[in-house]
Structure formats: C-alpha cells, structure tokens
Amino acid sequence: MTENRPNRPDGGFATRAIHHGYDPALEHGALTPPVFLTSTYAFESAEIGQQLFRGEREGYVYGRTRNPGQALLEDRLATLEGGEAGLAVASGMAAISATLWTLLEAGDAVVIDHTLYGNSFALFTKGLTRFGIKVSVADFTDLDAVERTFREARPKLVHFETPANPNLRLIDIEAVTRLAHETGALVMVDNTFATPVLQRPLELGADLVVHSATKFLGGHGDLIAGALIGDKQTVESVRQHGLRYLTGATISPITSFLLLRGLKTLELRVARHSASAQTLAELLERHPKIRWISYPGLPSSPFHALAKRQMSGFGGLVAFELDGGLEAGKRFMNRLSLVTRAVSLGDAETLVQHPASMTHAAYSAEERRRHGIGDGLIRLSVGLETPDDLRDDILQALEAV
Numbered sequence: 466m467t468e469n470r471p472n473r474p475d476g477g478f479a480t481r482a483i484h485h486g487y488d489p490a491l492e493h494g495a496l497t498p499p500v501f502l503t504s505t506y507a508f509e510s511a512e513i514g515q516q517l518f519r520g521e522r523e524g525y526v527y528g529r530t531r532n533p534g535q536a537l538l539e540d541r542l543a544t545l546e547g548g549e550a551g552l553a554v555a556s557g558m559a560a561i562s563a564t565l566w567t568l569l570e571a572g573d574a575v576v577i578d579h580t581l582y583g584n585s586f587a588l589f590t591k592g593l594t595r596f597g598i599k600v601s602v603a604d605f606t607d608l609d610a611v612e613r614t615f616r617e618a619r620p621k622l623v624h625f626e627t628p629a630n631p632n633l634r635l636i637d638i639e640a641v642t643r644l645a646h647e648t649g650a651l652v653m654v655d656n657t658f659a660t661p662v663l664q665r666p667l668e669l670g671a672d673l674v675v676h677s678a679t680k681f682l683g684g685h686g687d688l689i690a691g692a693l694i695g696d697k698q699t700v701e702s703v704r705q706h707g708l709r710y711l712t713g714a715t716i717s718p719i720t721s722f723l724l725l726r727g728l729k730t731l732e733l734r735v736a737r738h739s740a741s742a743q744t745l746a747e748l749l750e751r752h753p754k755i756r757w758i759s760y761p762g763l764p765s766s767p768f769h770a771l772a773k774r775q776m777s778g779f780g781g782l783v784a785f786e787l788d789g790g791l792e793a794g795k796r797f798m799n800r801l802s803l804v805t806r807a808v809s810l811g812d813a814e815t816l817v818q819h820p821a822s823m824t825h826a827a828y829s830a831e832e833r834r835r836h837g838i839g840d841g842l843i844r845l846s847v848g849l850e851t852p853d854d855l856r857d858d859i860l861q862a863l864e865a866v
C-alpha cells in the first residue's frame with residue numbers, strides 16, 4: 466500500500482495530503498485506503514517469519530508496531546513535514562514520551578522552553594527527572610539566555626513549541642537550532658499549533674517534529690493520536706524501542722483511517738481557521754474590555770516579524786486577557802453560547818478554555834507566573850463556523866461582562 470507508482474506525481478501540499486503513497490489500483494480500485502483490522506500477520510514460512518523479526522525483510526509482523534493504514538499515514542505525515550520518515554502513535558504525549566525514552570538515558574541533560582503544553586511540562590520536569598535525567602528550563606525567546614543555558618547544561622536534546630501553548634509566544638527555530646547544534650544537541654519541535662501547512666521546522670534545521678494529531682491534523686475532535694517525523698534512523702529506532710516495548714502506545718487502525726481523512730482537508734481548514742482568527746483577533750484588540758491579546762497575525766504583536774519569517778500564516782489560536790482578569794474571564798466564558806467551553810483545539814467547533822485551571826494546571830501558580838501564563842489568560846481555538854456568528858457570540862458575551 467505504501468508503494469509509490471511513478472504515474473502518480475507527488476505535487477503540492479494538498480495533492481500529497483490527498484494522494485501520496487496510495488494507488489487504488491493496488492487495492493481493488495478502492496478510492497479510500499482500506500482499514501486492516503488485524504492484530505497479527507501470517508508468515509508464509511518459518512524462515513520468512515525469522516527474517517521479518519530480524520528486520521532483514523520488509524513486511525508486517527504484529528500490530529503494535531505497524532499496520533498498513535498506519536504506514537500510509539506515516540508516509541503522508543513525513544512528506545507533509547518534509548521529513549524522511551514518520552511514526553504515528555496513540556497520542557501526542559505518546560509521541561513525545563516514546564521519543565524521549567528512546568533517545569535519553571540517566572545522566573543526560575535536556576533543555577526545554579518555559580512555556581509548554583501542561584502535560585509536556587510535567588513529563589519533562591516531573592517524569593524524566595525521576596530517572597536521572599537533568600532538565601533545565603530557559604526562556605527560548607531570549608537567545609543570550611538560551612546560549613548560556615546550552616553551554617552550562619550541555620543538553621543531548623532541546624525541546625520547544627512555537628507558537629507555544631497557551632500564550633502563543635513564538636520561538637526562532639533557525640536561531641535556537643543553530644545554538645543547539647553548536648553544543649551537539651538534537652532539536653525537537655512540537656509543531657501542533659502551526660501544522661505543516663504554516664510551518665515546517667525540519668526545513669528550518671530542526672531534527673525532529675512531534676505533533677498532537679488530536680488537534681488540527683485530525684481536525685474533527687473525534688480522535689486522540691500523535692506523531693513523530695524526522696530522519697529514518699531515529700524514527701525507526703523510536704518505533705523499535707519507544708513504541709514496541711517502552712510505551713506500547715499504538716495507534717488503532719480506525720484512528721489512522723480518521724487521520725488520513727482529516728489530512729485531506731488540512732490545508733483548506735487551516736486557511737479558514739487562520740482567516741477567522743485574524744478577524745476575531747483584530748476585533749478583540751480594538752475592544753475596550755480587552756486588557757491584553759496575543760495573536761502573531763496582529764502587527765502589534767512582538768512576534769509578528771518572526772511569524773512572517775518562519776510561518777506562512779498565523780494559525781487558529783488566540784490568547785487574551787480581559788480587564789478584570791480571572792473573574793471577568795470566567796463571566797465571559799460562561800456567557801458564550803455558540804463558542805464551546807472545552808479544552809483541546811484545532812476542531813471544527815470554536816473552543817474556549819482557561820489554561821491556569823485547565824490545560825496548564827500541571828504548572829504551579831509560581832511557575833505559571835514565571836512562565837508567562839497569566840491567571841486571567843483565556844485561550845480561544847477558532848473553529849470553522851460562519852465568522853459573523855462567532856463575532857456576534859463573542860461581542861454579546863463581552864457586553865455582558
């Protein structure tokens with residue numbers, strides 16, 4: 466199924482998202498790639514089975530490490546991110562943890578940016594540290610501090626998000642990668658917020674990209690999945706160690722199918738998410754009840770110039786704080802009627818949440834304060850609804866505050 470026939474040219478982003486790696490002629494003419502609901506695979510002979518196990522022969526062995534639909538999904542993710550190989554797993558956290566458990570050992574050092582998705586922050590600062598790995602935290606928007614920390618910590622791996630969850634700080638991928646490579650560290654970027662439609666970290670020098678495919682890649686709020694994209698050797702090593710026996714966090718064949726379906730409309734969806742977010746961000750910025758807003762598409766954003774340089778659009782997430790802080794924010798959220806109060810992001814539905822009490826509750830209050838996650842911060846994931854309806858709902862909720 467992953468065979469790429471020469472009569473199906475690779476083409477642009479959307480063409481690859483729809484066609485790459487699949488030829489209906491090889492699957493009874495089925496337009497949609499079949500779902501193989503099987504846990505194990507028959508060997509033609511004992512000898513072939515042995516060769517498969519030794520990795521001397523290409524093929525499928527057991528569903529924990531690979532399934533045909535998963536393999537197709539992995540090829541598509543790799544081509545969309547501009548990487549050699551991909552690995553699809555059961556969740557974004559599985560992608561990050563399987564990679565870390567594979568690459569790191571006791572005595573190694575890691576440096577992370579101070580603003581990460583709450584559970585990623587917990588994995589690094591509360592998880593890895595229990596196993597003899599030293600984790601340092603730095604502000605990756607401050608390149609002098611980054612250089613100093615890299616020089617002192619001598620990390621094996623560096624990890625960050627850009628735009629970062631939840632406050633949409635942007636990090637200069639090329640600059641941080643240059644500094645990391647000078648000290649011999651691998652660079653892993655969580656590209657969940659931008660998606661490969663808007664930003665491809667591997668093309669900017671990063672070594673590995675991880676995703677919560679639960680978000681924009683799936684795009685419909687109906688699955689949990691994750692992905693790693695990078696060079697073939699590292700990705701296969703994460704499959705053979707991180708996935709096969711360190712986590713066992715396999716993606717299901719049905720989830721792979723849903724993700725392949727989601728990817729077909731990724732480019733279209735991200736364009737609409739971005740256009741609507743831009744409109745709402747401009748509206749919020751002008752509103753007298755807004756104290757502070759972060760959206761990289763606003764010319765007033767300190768990250769606007771960097772966003773124009775390393776992204777081809779500004780994405781669907783907006784972060785802001787109301788005058789009156791947390792209490793006003795809660796009243797605003799409770800007044801919304803179309804916009805839905807829920808965590809997660811990248812869905813067709815517009816979602817609103819309060820990071821300090823929800824996605825970033827893994828940070829202590831002191832850590833949140835130091836790391837720029839204000840207690841009044843509200844995160845809006847702008848969906849695909851009719852933009853005027855979103856504007857009306859947000860304006861009526863602001864009126865009520």
Ligand SMILES: *Cc1c(COP(=O)(O)O)cnc(C)c1O
Binds near residue numbers: 630655657689
């Ligand atoms: C949601 C999220 C994750 C975790 O992904 P899951 O699929 O929920 O495990 C990791 N990183 C970022 C930036 C996220 O938003």
